[in-house]
Amino acid sequence: MKEIEKAYEAQKYEDDIYKKWEESGVFSPQPDTSKKPFTVSMPPPNATGVLHLGHATMLAIEDIMIRYKRMQGYAALWVPGTDHAGIATQNRVETNLLEKGITRHDLGRKKFLKEVNTFVKGSRSTIRNQIRKMGASCDWTRERYTLDEGLSKAVREVFVRMFNDGLIYRGDRIVNWCPRCSSTLADDEVDYKDKHEKLYWIKYGPFRVATTRPETILGDTAVAVHPDDKRYKDMIGKEYKISGVLGDFEITVVADKEVDMEFGTGAIKVTPAHSFADFEIAQRHDLPSKSVIDEDGKMKGNCGKYAGMTTLECRKEIVKDMEKMGFLEKTEDFNHNLSICYRCKTPIEPLVSRQWFIAVDEPVIKEDGKKKTIKEKALEVVRNGDIEIIPERFSKTYFHWMENLHDWCISRQIWFGHQIPVWYCQDCNEITVATETPEKCTCGSSNLKQDPDTLDTWFSSGLWTFSTLGWPEKTKDLDFFHPTAVLETGYDILFFWIARMIIMTTYVMKEVPFEKVYLHGLIRTRDGKKMSKSDPATCIDPLDMIEQYGTDALRLSMVIGSTPGNDLRLYEEKIAGYRNFVNKIWNAARFSLMNIEEEAFSTEFDPQKHIKSRADKWILTKLQYLIKDVTNDMEKFRYSDAGTKNYNFTWCELCDWYVEFSKGKHLNPVVLLYVLKNVLKLMHPFVPFVTEVLWGHLQEEKMLIEESWPVFNKKLLFDKEVEEMEILHQIISDIRSVRAQYSVEPAKKIHAVVYAGKYTEFLKKNMAPLRRMARIGSIDILEKGDKLEKAVCVFVSDIEVYLPLNELVDIEKEKKRLMKEQENLQGFKEQLEHKLKNKGFIDNAPKDIVEKEKKRLEETEKSLKKIKGQLEQL
């Protein structure tokens, strides 16, 4: 007999429990050929800041996966880490410095990086603690950081390999340029914003063209028209002199089918250096390119009087001038999708620049006597099922994105990150690409200078699954734990990260990075809005919730009701609701502990010896089905279903029925303890803290985290007894219902007469719980007998229950009640009869369905007959 607190107070236990787990070493599996590996790479949170609900969701789901597999005996490894997140982190530190009036250029590269590293050190340790708060059972001894030495080595190694394979090249290409970050951005790092702008119609030699960016006229080298456009048929291929604000300039007319004949005049001006579409047209037609905007977003020296102006200033001036000079025909309002930097929201300036690229269409992977491009390989592994994406529909999105992927620009003009391992000889202009700093150029000169640019953050995180396991060294970890089992993350980084991991890993490792991709949805507010940090009213802080309701409650609130790929609305009441459930578990255990004798703890459950009542058989049967269902759900990644089933079993089956039933003489400590232990195990992956705390009271040697997952046991199925118990439940519920309808005070005990037919013996045996749960004083249980007058009656199957309520019984009221019930059953009966009369149904429906319906009809008819008989008497 033990006594524990009345209510579970999460804060009192969580930190200690976590410490115990971590110190025990269970988080750190070793390569062990007697076990199967199960590996999850934790998506590394950015080194910028604090844990948000997205992280919390990811941690909750991944921890469920890991704990489940660990209990099943796998060598379950969960590798945690952080991402240096180049642009994001650099921006953050720059913003912080700016508050003190310092720019990064004031400090210089070296000092600035020192600032960044100090900042990162702080925020990494914050993140580490927050991950612990979530109960994440990840292996801290294997924690990695994208900029640590091993990973940086992996980055350089891959770069060199790709370069040598001809996959990495340097070229003058049009790129997304953020003038504020002074850096390139990958295509998918560009966001779009709806903007109302002006569209300017311009007299352009023999043409009329439109533009939202008149300043780009200074860089025009052509006019493009559609090849089928009759209006311009004779002009194609010719050169024209165009009068403009800075005097005459020459353009060529080209035919390109990307031009839309329907729009405007069907003629477009081409600025190859400052528009993606125009750059491509220029490439197809071998047009010259004239760059007029520089990397600060200012007009270049070749722009005459406009030189030095920002693009916006220039636009204003040029429009004014065109108007004066009669070139501007008209302006109209135009809805435009403006490209902006995804980090700092500054409008993107497309410009031609010398950058490093990964060639996605270069056939270099030798396989089956063919050569494949990295893109083809990345498509193949998903198409052939080597990688399965959950939910499946995202495969389509993935294919579409991958098929349309252009060469990936990997150089960034920021300081924080992996510096590109390329050295330029200052004497002979030769380049050296190497994993370590070279001493000399091939020409013998030691006057080398490393490329100042850094690599795109996603280059290093693309290597995450294998670089964290030690690659390029041939480690035991790598051999045993890779490929990883599941990659779990939000669907919003399918392209950013997942696609790149697939590309990089299939190229470097010749194997997939992971076998499954599980995508969770985004957490939204109650009204479905995005949670934003800038709006504290809508934004829930996971740490605050943990403080108030406990980690277990928060975890449940993010897992139950959430299905892969779908967004989840979260609000405080939901979390509070699961806190209540956690407390319910606590109290189920509390009741058990208070009622179980010491010796029961050391007694092993033996079905032959310990099963006593039908209630025992009932709960054991229900438990077996629960084990089966939950295991099945876990295997299929249906965590919400598994959680819901655990919830219902614990609350409804275990607490509301079995524990209630167990009170008094029926208490069976060994069975109760057995059920409780199994429930704690099944629930442990979801609510690790409360279950572990309770496990600690059960005099077990091992911690729950190390226990084995329950296995379905056919021998503990007692279907017949379940049926009987369910009849008993029905009787109790019906009596309770009648009591409520007749406003019988809950405390008042009433008399009951039961004619139970074949269930007589069973009911007699279970008289005590029946009386207690239905608040019955005296009871007569007979096989059969005469109907009672002045009594309310309830029929369950063949059983008749009479409750002589005397003065409370109002004949009219009772008639009404029974009529309603009769009507109800009659309707159901007709439906079933209709179904069963239907030949098509009998012939086509599966036999067990037909049998089930027949049985239901029988039961319905029985009850209906009883009610009719009763009604006739009244």
Next chain:
RNA sequence: GGGCGAUUAGCUCAGUUGGCUAGAGCAUCUCGUUUACACCGAGGAGGUCGUAGGUUCGAAUCCUACAUCGCCCACCA
């Protein structure tokens, strides 16, 4: 413009290979100091499953169209 998803009780959502008088939690109503739990217990009310067709013995579930909301991708001057 292309693609994807959602639409089920007042709110938030389940509903797996079609078998359902359509379930849960919260909210609401009535009652309640019963051998754990008021973070609780008992009982009740609340839905023509977005609309219209179709397939089927049978449709919330499959098909087609439409409507509304949301997301992703592309982007044309």
